[in-house]
Amino acid sequence: MAEGTIVVGVDGSEQSVRALRWAARQAGLTGAKLEAVTAWEFPVWGGLTAETATFDPERESAKVLLETVQRALGTEAAAQVALHTRKGNAAEALLKQAEGADLLVVGARGYSGLKAQVLGSVSLHVVQHAPVPVTVVRGE
Template sequence: MGRIVVGVDGSDPSLKALHWAVRQAELTGDTVEAVNSWEYPATSWASMMPGMPEDFDPQAVATVALTEALEEALGAAGAAAVDKIVVIGNPAQALLDRSEGANLLVVGARGRSGLKATLLGSVSLHVTQHATCPVTVVHG
């Protein structure tokens, strides 16, 4: 039994990737690890956002967002069966780090291609080029 890592940010493509990963895990007996990441902007954004509570916890917000996305997509019982991982850092790098030793890494495709993907920095493009395990990119 191994591990399937899937990137989940709450977007429709990531939820499709989640469904695909769960179905694959049912076939292989692997566990599913849903990964969400967050990062601070390069500048101190707390000072740029008036009204931001001093006790604002981005890790807690990202954890709630991941849990809600999983429950919406899989129901409470399905979400409970998925390992939830929330990390600080670049999404592509977080997925690469978490997928070390995994049987499979699954990501959704945003549908960007060509120049847009190059300029915007596609997570799926990056992980397919750098992952140490097989990668599945789920298209709509």
Template sequence: MGRIVVGVDGSDGSLEALGWAARQAQLTGDSLEAVTTWDYPATGWASMVPGMPTEFDPEKLARQIQEESLERVLGPDAAGAVTRTVLVGNAAQTLLDRAEGASLLVVGARGHSGFRAAMLGSVGIHVTHHAPCPVVVVRGTTGEE
């Protein structure tokens, strides 16, 4: 048995990737690790946003997004079996680090429809070029059959 790492940031693309990775883990018997990353904002921007609470906790928000994503896509019972990892750092590099020794890395693609749907986001591009294991980029649906 191996380990499948999936990037989860709450976006539609990452929710599609999470669902795909969970089905793949079920088929292969691999464990599933959901990875959510966050980074400190550029100096001072948070203090300039009107209504931004002074006790803003980006790690707590990242954990909340991850938990809600897991329960929404997998349901509470299946979500309980997923290893949760929340780390500070660049998303692409953090996913690459967590993919060391993994059997598969799964990420969502960004895009909407037509040409834009065929394009990868910067994280997808980076991990497909540098991952230490196979990578699956889940495009999701475009609304067109």
């Protein structure tokens, strides 16, 4: 995978921080470029209010993405990561970004017991439909 690409889904959660750290270590081992992706959608409920009229979901998503990458990897390492903010469904955005990549990495909630057998909706969809190998980083 030398000089390849690893795509990782980032949503600001601790699960995505763990996935990002795992992907960064893998990129370091293989020489691959690292791309962090987040997605946003307009809510289907409610209307515009004075508060939501000035809310820019793309700008806010990009801010969360940058802050999460910096928190996970540090400012210097974060500067080496390509950041992508996509409008739309998270799973579909990840699948689109992964086209031509070598690996797709996503986080999953760290449930225990019976719930441990169930992946989250995004990770499940990605595992079932990805055009490349997928690594799902589970909880501690």
